[in-house]
Amino acid sequence: MSQKSVELLTITSAPIGMPYQWSVGIYGSRFFEEIRKTQRFVGIRCPQCGKVRVPPRRICGECFCEMDELVYLPSAGTIVAFSVVNYPFLDPSTGKKRPIPYTYGYIQIDGADNIFSHIINETDADKIRVGMRVQAVFKKPEEMQGNIEDIRYFDIIK
């Protein structure tokens, strides 16, 4: 009994996801509602600094003031940055490997002062450049579920 054990064990967690029901909030819900109804984006303008941010939220953090002025934006923008994701990892939302390659993009929606991130529908890095114009491609309104996947991806505008 005084010998050191050579076998080092590990314990694996139960293969069950921890469920959540996150509130989207009124501001975010308004964004998804607009997508469903008109397939355009909606941002919100700070009454103090004038910045337009998308998705909309209740306050401007920099000015610490409440915002209520919605700004309707086109569903198109410009690539600020992108990354063709080639490394495998587990998607915590499914428990499975996220399908790769896919392209994660930082997109500046026309008229917005901040960045919106989503998937760009092109995985050949040679065919994407910063500054390219992209257009959101939506699900059919009847298939929309009021979440980020209502935007299927952004297509590069040829």
Place this chain on the structure above:
Amino acid sequence: MAKRVAIIGTGQTHHRSHRLDVNGREMIYEAVNRALDDSGLTIADIDAIVIGNMDHFESINYVDAWSVEGSGGVMKPIMKVTTGGTTGTSVAIAAYYHVASGMFDKVLAIGWEKNSESDTTGAIVTCSDPVWDRYSYSGAIPSLATEASAYMEKYGATPEDAAYVALRERTHAQNNPYAHMYGRPITLQDVMDSPMLAYPIRLLDICPRTDGAAAVIFASEDVAEKLTPQPAWIQAASVRHTFTWFGDVDQRSGLQSLQRASQEAYRIAGIKNPVDDFDVAELYLPYSYAGLKWIEALGFCEPGEGPQFIRDGHTNMGGKIPVNPSGGVMSTNCIGATALLRVAEAAIQVMGKGEARQVPDVNRALATGFGGCWWSDVMILGKEKP
């Protein structure tokens, strides 16, 4: 009464990719005992404990409660402080305030992570907003790649410039027997030839994932000098967790949080010229390009001059301001401990306990933390009481 505060001892594990021989609590116990030994204290001398890590990296809720057997928290005040990558500096700063408040004389700060217990990228993805970002987010690399590309475009920096940073970190790590990458030197060419992860970032441009723990003991001015001949006094601590939304951070501009936090800390500590006023810096640089750009935010050189500053060797051992004698984050990254290791290593330099990695005659040292939504923490340590 508010008290002045010093670090009187540090401890860390020998950091490795997998520590199957110990569970998390036992790994913490190793670091704590080393910090106690370094300070000449026993656990009975410790008045309070602050601990931090990232919940979803080991999936342990209420780590303060779970850890007590290893952290020494049985029948002591212990609280958990956690802020992502900045957790380690947040823990250090919390321990600092514990003592500065006058409520506790000797406080133990612990940071730890057992990254081997989860899929690190999968766990990092859970830090993104579930409603907006989690669907597309793929970890920190793309946003770092954004920053790197924009920096290259603006100032003409090259991948080779960044490789010099990677080389420096790994070369320094060869002097640090605790480093995960100890005993594994690399060449500039190795960095340039390593697999591309997301342009322009290659495998050897980014930090590894590590199992490890760090512990640092903070003491008040009433006891610090009695306990150690050369305490490392905390001269300033400043934090900016500027942004809440990923999309509000503009990686194309300077690292705003680090500029603001360092300017505030410099003002408090009376730093006029960081390169002259600091003798060494332990910076939270998660990838090589940060080593070019973030030293500009810290005022080591003007915007765009980072690459030349590095190539001139100013940040190497023996340079004007050696950066990361420990090997830094790119040589050891047990995430909840990572920023605390910066503070511990800065304290080691001030206390003159750095052995092979010691910079001669350190009077003042800078430590930083980075994490969350491009957040920064800054601490200034020195031989002189503030």
Place this chain on the structure above:
Amino acid sequence: MSDWRDQTEPLVLKGQIKLPYTWSVGETGSRFLIALRDEQKILGNRCSNCDKVYVPPRKNCGFCFKEIGENDWVELGTEGIVKSYTVVHFESPLQPIKPPFAYALIQLDGADVSLMHLIKDNLDRLENGARVKAKFADNRKGDILDIERFEIIREEE
């Protein structure tokens, strides 16, 4: 308040966090679990400072903060006394057996602390002070459920 906020239907996003974790048991714990698995024995260890016998065994005593040595392992009985219990009436997907069942803190013969485990049968006879015995699983894998549950021992036994 502008009215659009009152007219917007609040949405809820249903999702999950589903990631596998592989926890290191460590040297000390591995020896305990291997003894359950291979020998159907329950091991504890004793802090040489305070003399407390722990189960599950520990690398160090949390109270004394001293490492527990190689020579301080002890074999405990597979029987013990129920110090506390609760009969659970609600379900959770994480429970290994269906309610009603009991969680109990069981002080094994030779131990100074109690081990948490399950009791399934004869819940009407369960009380603090009841004597119980470990029932080992047939198919043992090196985890705490290698003890399938504890069973109440009849008075006459």
Place this chain on the structure above:
Amino acid sequence: MEDIAIVGVAQTKYEARKYKETYYDMIYEVTKAALKDSGLSLEDIDNVITVSNDFFDGRTISSMAIGEAAGAHDKNISTVEGDGSFGAFYGAMRVLAGYRSTLVVAHGKGSEGDPRFITNAMFDPVYQRPLGIEAISAAALQANTYMTRYGISERQLAQISVKNLGNAKYNPNAHLAMDITVEDVINSPKVATPLKELDCSPVSDGAAAIIIANAEIAQKAKQPPIWIKAITHCSEAYFLGDRDLAVPKALQDAAQRAYKMAGIQDPRQEIDLVELYDAFSYMEPLWLEGMGFCAPGEGVKLTEQGVTALGGELPVNPSGGVLSSHAILVAGLARIIEATLQLRGQAGKRQVKSARTALAHGINGACGQSHCVWILGGA
């Protein structure tokens, strides 16, 4: 202790499910309301402590979701993961260390996750979690130990729920407020013996904020300052089997140090009301024992004798306590807020007469492994 005070407080209504609001929205609401309550502006706030938990929020770095909503865009900020009373403890230390003021915010939305999973993750992954154990069953083990040790009956404990849910009728923010009888508690569905549904707190959504300030800012604030006379906390061992669950040792330690710090010799005489963390009915008498208000095993007698009633000699949980509103992480901060309102004389129909000194209390970990004690005093 030096002169530091609570100068602003705010909380949301507690309810089962706040569908409309995100954490961010709730934190903005309480931050704005706490500033309004204090009459201070954001410029008067030096630094911010947020309180959140990555498991409950379903998000790593849960503090990232709310920083700017707490006005922390360009301020020193940190985050405590644990009960709000511990977050407030850190906030108070920062004022003692030289800041003029700290804003402390906490949010909890138990409705968004599944507490059976989230609290299972509090237990040891190797030895306990595979058993499926969670917070309620663990508490039931403590209730069993406590009741058996002292011969306390389920009917006796039921009186705690009757009292606290009754007090909640006078608290407009309370989640549950009901006129119930001991029979109602006894006949409520079994959860984990000896705990029944009405022995257990609901899981609530809510948020709270307090502003802690030095004497200078306290003078500027419009509310009467409520002085912090003592703050302490202490943790016991982790494994339930290592602890004597009927003796809250960590609370004894924290309470005794708090009394010493506040210069209190006879807590029963000198403290006018207690707001404690009664996540389950048995916790109230057990914690009262740990606080030294009565001998071990005699906590329920205080309720039977009417001592802890709203009009009693030592009202306990005049707000309705955690049994009436349990926004996890917020609940300890809510205790501090209720104590503050009582000492200000702003507690409305539940006001304790001539309240000058109050004890507020929070817990962390399973079965009150860690306790935080606050002694507050009015002018």
